Amino acid sequence: MVTFVSVLKYEQLKVNKALEQELAAMPAPLRDIVGHVLMAGGKRLRPLLTLLSARLFGAEGPQLYELAVIPEMIHVATLLHDDVLDGAESRRGRKSAHLIYGTAPAILAGDALLAAASHKTASFNIPSLLTCVSEAVLMTAAGEAHEIALQGSLSHSLKEYVDIVAGKTGWLLKGSCRLGALYAGASEEQVEAISEYGLNLGIAFQIVDDALDFADEAVTGKPTAGDIMEGKYTPPIMKYVDFLSSGEREVFREKFRNGTFTDEDRVRIAADIRRLCFDAEARAMADQYIDKAQACLDALPRRFEQKVFREALDFVRNRKS
Secondary structure, rough: OOOHHHHHHHHHHHHHHHHHHHOOOOOHHEEEEEEHHHHOOOHHHHHHHHHHHHHOOOOOOOOOOOHHHHHHHHEEEEEEEHHHHHHEEEEEEEEEEEHHHOOOHHHHHHHHHHHHHHHHHHHHOOHHHHHHHHHHHHHHHHHHHHHOOOOOOOOOOOHHHHHHHHHHHHHHHHHHHHHEEEEEEEOOHHHHHHHHHHHHHHHHHHHHHHHHOOOOHHHHHOOOOHHHHOOOOOOOHHHHHHHOOHHHHHHHHHHHHHHHOOOHHHHHHHHHHHOOHHHHHHHHOOOOHHHHHHHHOOOOOOOHHHHHHHHHHHHHHHHOO
């Protein structure tokens, strides 16, 4: 039976080959740094969204893989930058690039990947693709800046949290879908529908990701409760803070603001959040965005790709890592 996961795994091989070609075209001083993250694995969700969107509206051919690597290059650029900003020690089971090659080289490698993505987009000679990519990069950066501005704060609302994740995650998934539709020459209504699908899918993806932050590190490959160490006020943390007594809340607030949680604090808080099912409650919040994404597909062509887009929603809802 063909499923979203089977399509994802099948396309990963071809997407990785296209990424290897992009890596080989990078200037020699950057290849090792870029390759350390670009070829370290990953789901390749964004390239698949571009491929599916282009095919949904009738585009075919090997050039689609050259198009599909663009959002992945942008995504990896943001990972290189994020790891520097967050002081992350690992990424995808590997030591972070900035710890191996240095902070400045890692930042420059991220910048180079963004430039390479723009260059690749321009090679298609379709102005709307450049607009799509530049807007996705702009809004992703805005979302990251918004999150940084509120780092260590417990004062912002759930709505502001959603604004942040729409920027830092939703807009690149939106751009991934939009890129394929624009390339295929879809109608304006179709382009907007698949774009909104991508945005809502991205918001749901990040909400689930923030819930998974409190799962066992052995399962996810990411440090458990990293968000409390980084001062990111996500739904599981919001629910946990509301649960605390006023005295406990003040202690938590001080440590959250200053980033002074110990490893013992981190493990204990993560265990409490799982025990109280605050991570599961946060995951349930993603359903409203999954429903919005589902509705966006109703007016689109009833092809195989639409079925895969629908299955992608269940994939996001049920993610374990």
